[in-house]
Amino acid sequence: MITHIFVAVAVLTISAIVFGIILGYAADKFKVEGNPIIDQVEALLPQTQCGQCGYPGCRPYAEAIANGDKVNKCPPGGTATMEKLAELMGVDPEPLDQVAQEAVKKVAYIREDECIGCTKCIQACPVDAILGAGKLMHTVIAKDCTGCDLCVEPCPVDCIDMLPVETTLKNWDWKLNAIPVTLVSESLEER
Amino acid sequence: MLTLLEQLDKGSLWQSPGGIHPPELKQLSNQQAIGRLPLAKQFVVPIPQVGEQARLLVEVGQTVLKGQVLTEGTGFIYLPVHAPTSGTVTAIKAVASNHASGLPVLSCIIDADGYDNWCDLITSDPAALSNDDIITKIKQAGIAGMGGAAFPTHIKLNTASEIDLVIINGVECEPYITSDDRLMREYSNEILKGIEIIHRLLGPQRIIIAIEDNKPEAAQAMQQAIHLSKLPANSTRVTVIPTKYPSGGEKQLIQIITGKEVPSGCLPSQLGIVVQNVGTAFAIQDAIYSGKPLIERVVTFTGKNIHQPGNYWLPIGTPVAAALELVDFRPSTTQKLIIGGPMMGYAIHDPYVPVLKGTNCVLAPSNEEISPDSDEKACIRCGECAIACPALLLPQQLFWHAKAQEYDKAASFNLQDCIECGCCSYVCPSDIPLVEYYRIAKSALRVEAEEKVLAEQAKLRFEARLQRLEDEKLAREAKAKEAAEKRQANMKSSDKDAVAAAMARIAAKKAAQSNEANLQSIVKHDANDSTGVDKKSAVSAAIARAKAKKAAQSAEQFSIENNATQTPSNTHNPSDSVVEGGISQQNLIAAAVARAKAKKAAQNNQAITSDEAVNGLADSSTSDTDPSLNDKKAKVAAAIAKAKAKKLQQTEIASDSADTEPNEDNSITASANGAMAKKTIADDNTDPAEQDKKARIAAAVAKAKAKKLQQVETSNVESQLSSSSITLEQTPNLDSAVLDKKAKIAAAVAKAKAKKLAQQAEKKD
Amino acid sequence: MAFKIASSPHVGSTLQTAKVMQRVALCLLPGIATQLYFFGFGTLLQIAIAVITAYAAEAAILSLRNRPIKSTLADNSALVTALLLAIAIPPLAPWWVVVIGTLFSIIIVKHLYGGLGNNLFNPAMAGYVLLLISFPVQMTDWVSPMSAAQQSVDLTYALNAVFNSASDILVIGHNLAIDGSTMATPLDTLKTDLSMGMTTHESLAKPIFSGMAGLGWFEVNLAFLIGGLIMLKLKIIRWQISFGILSALFICSSFGFLLNPDTHVSPMMHLFSGGTMLAAFFIATDPVTAATSHRGRIIFGVMIGVLIYVIRTFGGYPDAVAFAVLLANMCAPFIDHYVRPRTYGHRSGS
Incomplete structure (x- = not known):
């Protein structure tokens, strides 16, 4: 009788050791470097580096999300980004905590006549998309502008506008219903 | 097992999947010879768009001759545009484009003088020209694919790949359109001359002229022309293929003729095949033999609301409305005006758009021919669309995901391989505009991809900036340290x-x-x-x-x-x-x-x-x-x-x-x-200059702020202006005139701010 | 001047959903007529009740869902569902059976899943299964074929049977049983006999099995086969699903029959009794709940065929069409996910 107990204890011990070794080996062999979730989160963020989330850039916010911060702090990404983040993080989607920007993508535009060349916007731009030197007129490199809005506030003479990106034949989105149409009969009557 | 060449010589055909048989209705317009309409009074020539690296050579008020080149550019895909007739450039402005969106594009408006005077044309004999010269001439003539896509021809003819087979596309599978049909019937010898040039440039082993079996006259004319041409014997043949839409699609035609499929995302030239439209062959001939640039093309005017249907030579840039007036167009109340055929053409809402190089048809159907749009109903997953799809896609799945805006899932069903032929929409019993969904999904995917690239770029730039700031900080600290040491040395x-x-x-x-x-x-x-x-x-x-x-x-x-x-x-x-x-x-x-x-x-x-x-x-x-x-x-x-x-x-x-x-x-x-x-x-x-500038900035800012605080009237502003200019004059080694100007600007800014404030105050009141 | 715009293509074929459904209903007619001939007017009553209930239910739920009522009713999908359910129900089943079944089909199976095009299960079959599980007695009491009962079930008789008060139903059913005018279906009889230890030969000797595959049932199935072939010709349905079902059922039953003729019936019996043909051409081919690709549809059909055979032979229920279809419905999204046609330009290698 007592031998049975010993056998059971022995078997369990041995198997525990064996599995422990296997687990230890696996943990070492298949070790995951870094925290991949941060990269995944960062890939979803719009990279405007606008700082509206309260973090200095998208990467820090991605890290914060990975550490459990809320997913609804990214106005440039809008609801779509928030939903993707919520799905990735396995949390419930929440409404954005700030009023989301309009869906229209915008870029900064400097009214060059009014620019006094103060370089403040250059310092504010997170992606170095403003070109210019002290005393000289500045301009925005439109293709690099993320539309983050950060240059508008520092401008002492308010010469920076956020303009929606113009629709051209190349980026037109085929939403035909958006084209205003008048019927022939109406326009004929006008004549 | 026969080799491909033997199969080609035998005229073997392969089956292309899917496809439909819509009513052809070609007899409406193919009964009479290609006509010529009186010259329009005004022409609209869209000039190359941003990104195509082109420069305008003319200015408003300049007189141009027919065929005169209007732009100059260096880009690889750049194509020059030419004046379609002699006259005066009256404006260069954005006007509605001949595009599904109708968005305005920058165009040259040319008022015709009615003389239609040619500029000097350089005729040449291709035998005396090198291949490079011919390619250059084709490029200079502005020749683009005439089948609709308007892809620059010189690129297709200058491919790095070894070309074994050239297919001349005379299929014209879209209902209604007969421009290629008439062109082949009437200008078969000229087309063959163009084919000769293509043959010389590409040196293919075989040239197949593919024509659908509903155009026997055209096939016969081309067959006769082959006998008269100087092409090597047995290298060229006319292959008649069964009528089915969309056999004229490049990928489908290659499949029918050779049995090969163009791999997804590749060009046919990678298979050693080049497809050229018959109209393009004609234009090449015109460009080389008579030196004429591509400034006119055959356009089919058809549909029951056009009472003189037929094919007409139209200068490129002719407003569609001007041509419609001449073919007795009587619009109905809910008229659709379609550029291209009923399957792939797009409806335009503004008729004052120009005829382009790829405009092969203007269709003005009556309501009996093309019923008004019916409402979309629920998809019953009948699978008819999958049967009709020539690309073997699952349109109902694509639709499902496109409608739910799950574009990445739609992409996983190979949305990008959709050729937008419209077969699925045609057979759909629920009247779902499937192609429209796909187009929207495709453009959304494209935008998404672009945004991803941009986001990646922004991230790199952001990181580079952080690095730069860090470096600067370190450099500054080092400098400060050095200076401190120096001071310590001086202290003694x-x-x-x-x-x-x-x-x-x-x-x-x-x-x-x-x-x-x-x-x-x-x-x-x-x-x-x-x-x-x-x-x-x-x-x-x-x-x-x-x-x-x-x-x-x-x-x-x-x-x-x-x-x-x-x-x-x-x-x-x-x-x-x-x-x-x-x-x-x-x-x-x-x-x-x-x-x-x-x-x-x-x-x-x-x-x-x-x-x-x-x-x-x-x-x-x-x-x-x-x-x-x-x-x-x-x-x-x-x-x-x-x-x-x-x-x-x-x-x-x-x-x-x-x-x-x-x-x-x-x-x-x-x-x-x-x-x-x-x-x-x-x-x-x-440098002092920079400091001066700074001072001025400071002055401007201070002024503006002071203004805000004091809420002063304009009189005060003036006093400030004077004081500021005095201040600036006091500062030596500066050009006072420049300063005055700057100060004025600053004052103007301050004024604007004051105005704003006043407005706000008013609002508050 | 401006013109109307729309996305290409600007033309479309004229075969629309409503027409498709209408043609399906028309192609059911030969089968319905045969059923009327052999089983009396009961089926007609069931059809009338089912159609009225279906339209009423659909209209009600559409108004609740704030969807266009008129245009949706006009698509005839409710009609087809009602017809299929009514055909499958015993002709003399009480009226409330078919009403419950139709309501369940239209409201729960179809509209609660999102309406036409979004339902996971075939509405008619889901309704049928609900009835079969809930009211097994009513659902298995079939009128005996006309010639076997030596009397026709005329209209008054049928009205009486279907609309008599609920308390009378058992009595009437009893009376009918005494009259010998109702009895189990051939498949049911066979099942019972086999479970009682009889061999197929002994069981098949019964009068109900006269003819090729059960009296009346063979003809009804034949009529549905004809209707189905017309649909194939009109390209309302495609051959893959029907072919899959019939060939799988044929192969499975042949195999069983060759192995042990004593306990397995002939392939003919399988193909031409019960609801085989109705399922193969009218029920399983419902595109909404089937797989969508060609290969997927063959797999879908084969699956139904095998399931029919397995459930008929080894399961507790005599006929298995409804269960087989529902099980295959469940697998359709799965099949669609894994069986995709090779897109043009996507070689299997690359």
Whole structure:
């Protein structure tokens, strides 16, 4: 009788050791470097580096999300980004905590006549998309502008506008219903 | 097992999956020969778009000749555009484009003079030309694919791949369209000449002219032309293929003729195959033999609401509306006007769009022919679309995901391989506009991909910037350290220097902190310096300190964000307040103190290497009167001081150096200038010009802010303007005219702000 | 002047959903007529009740869902569902049976899943299964074929049977049983006999099995086969699903029959009794709940065929069409996910 107990204890011990070794080996062999979730989160963020989330850039916010911060702090990404983040993080989607920007993508535009060349916007731009030197007129490199809005506030003479990106034949989105149409009969009557 | 060439020679055909058989309705327009319509009065020639690196060669008012080149460019895919007739360029503006979106594009508007005069044409014999010359000529003629896509032809003919087979596409599978049909019937010899040139350029083993079996006349004409041509025997044949839509699609035609599939995302040339439209072959012939650029093409006008249907030669750039008037177009109330065929053509809402190189048909159907759009109903997953799809897609799945806006899932069902032929929509029993969904999904995917690239770029730039800032910070720290060491070395030379160095260190330290502290330190050693001079001056210094503190606080209240503007206000106020003391003796002392302060500041400038500190002090010296605008009191005080100083000058002829100065403002200015000059020597990278600019900025900002605070009227603004220009004139070594201008601009800005404020005030009222 | 715009293509074929459904209903007619001939007017009553209930239910739920009522009713999908359910129900089943079944089909199976095009299960079959599980007695009491009962079930008789008060139903059912005018279906009889230890030969000797595959049932199935072939010709349905079902059922039953003729019936019996043909051409081919690709549809059909055979032979229920279809419905999204046609330009290698 007592031998049975010993056998059971022995078997369990041995198997525990064996599995422990296997687990230890696996943990070492298949070790995951870094925290991949941060990269995944960062890939979803719009990279405007606008700082509206309260973090200095998208990467820090991605890290914060990975550490459990809320997913609804990214106005440039809008609801779509928030939903993707919520799905990735396995949390419930929440409404954005700030009023989301309009869906229209915008870029900064400097009214060059009014620019006094103060370089403040250059310092504010997170992606170095403003070109210019002290005393000289500045301009925005439109293709690099993320539309983050950060240059508008520092401008002492308010010469920076956020303009929606113009629709051209190349980026037109085929939403035909958006084209205003008048019927022939109406326009004929006008004549 | 036969080789592919043998199969081709036999005329073997392969089955292309899917496809539909819509009513052809070609007899409407293919009954009579290609006609010619009277010349339109005005032409619209869209010029190459942004990104195509082109330059306009004409300007408004210039007269052009028919065939004259209008643009010049260097890009690889750039194609020149030519004047379709002789006349005058009356405008270069954005007008509605011949595109599904109808978005305006920049175009040359040419008013025809009616003479239709050709420019000089260079005719040539292809035998005398090298292949490169021919390619260049084709490019210069602006030849683009005439089948609809308008892809530049010279690129297709200049491929790096080895070409075994050229397919001449005369399929014209879209219902209604007959332009290629008529062209083949009437100009078969010319087309063959074009094919000869293609043969010479590409050297294929076989050339297949593919024609659908509903065009027997065209097939016969081409067959006869082959016998007359100079092409090598047995290298060219006409292959008649069964009528089915969309056999004319490039990928489908290749599959039917060779049985091969063009791999997804690849070009046919990678299979050694090039497909050219018959119209393109004709245009090549025209360009080489007669030197004519591509400025006209055959356009089918058809549909029951066009009462003279047929094919017509139309100059490219002819407004569709102008041509429609000539073919007896009678629109119905819900008229659709379709460019291209009913399957793939797009409806335009503005008829004043030009005929383009790829415009093969203008279709004006009656309501009986093309029923008004019916409402979309629920998909019953009948799978008819999958049966009709020539690309073997699952349209209902694509639709499902596209409608739910799950574009990535739609992409996983190979949405990108959709050729938008419209077969699925055609067979759909629920009237779902499937192709529209796919187009929207495709453009959304494209935007998404572009945004991803942009986001990646933004991230890189952001990281690069962070790195740069970090580097700069390190460099600055290293510099500061070096400077500190230098100062330490200097300290040993004399006690006085040691004190100065200590002060400098303090100043350097403070520079990083708030400018209030900065100010205090300066005032403090002002006081120290003046201790030995006079007791009274010490008292005045104390007063100055107190006042300065107060001023600093008030300045803080104004919350001017940058150091540059705060510093001057703080440093100036003490001198004003000293003046306020009203004692004439002290006035002089105060002037001396101010001078000493300026001197010290200059020393500090030498010592403090921090750029910000330099700028701050420089600003303080040049824009010293500006802060007076911060409060009215200060201004008044300044006026009083000036008056007193004048009085002083009259009554006392003191011997001090300060006496020669009319007032302390000027003295400060002068010494500050000295400081500036010294600093310029000390610090190479800050030139006086830049400092001036800074000063002006500071002036502008201060002005604007002051305005906001005081809520003054325009009269005040004017007074500020004058005072600011005076200030600036006081500053030596500057072009006063330039300054005036700048000051004016600044004043204008200030004015605008004032206006805004006034508006806001009004609103509040 | 401006013109109307729309996305290409600007033309479309004229065969629309409503027409498709209408043609399906028309192709059911030969089968319905045969059923009327052999089993009396009961089926007609069931059809009338089912159609009225279906339209009423659809209209009600559409108004609740704020969807267009008129245009949706006009798509005839409710009609087809009602017809299929009514055909599958015993002709003399009480009226409330078919009403419950139709309501369940239309409201729960179809509209609660999102309406036409979004339902996971075939509405008619889901309704049928609900009835079969809930009212097994009513659902298995079939009228005996006309010739076997030696009397026709005329209209008054049928009305009486279907609309008599609920308390009478058992009595009437009993009476009918005594009259010998109702009896189990051939498949049911066979099942019972086999479970009682009889061999197929002994069981098939019964009068109900006269003819090829059960009296009346063979003809009804034949009529549905004809209707189905017409649909194939009209390209309303495609051959893959029907072919899959019939070939799988044929192969499975042949195999069983060759192995052990004593306990397995002939392939003919399988193909032409019960609801085989109805399922193969009218029920399983419901595109909404079937797989969508060609290969997927063959797999879907084969799956139904095998399931029919397995459930008929080894399961507890005599006929298995409804269960087989529902099980295959469940697998359709799965099949669609894994069986995709190779897109043009996507070689299997690359």
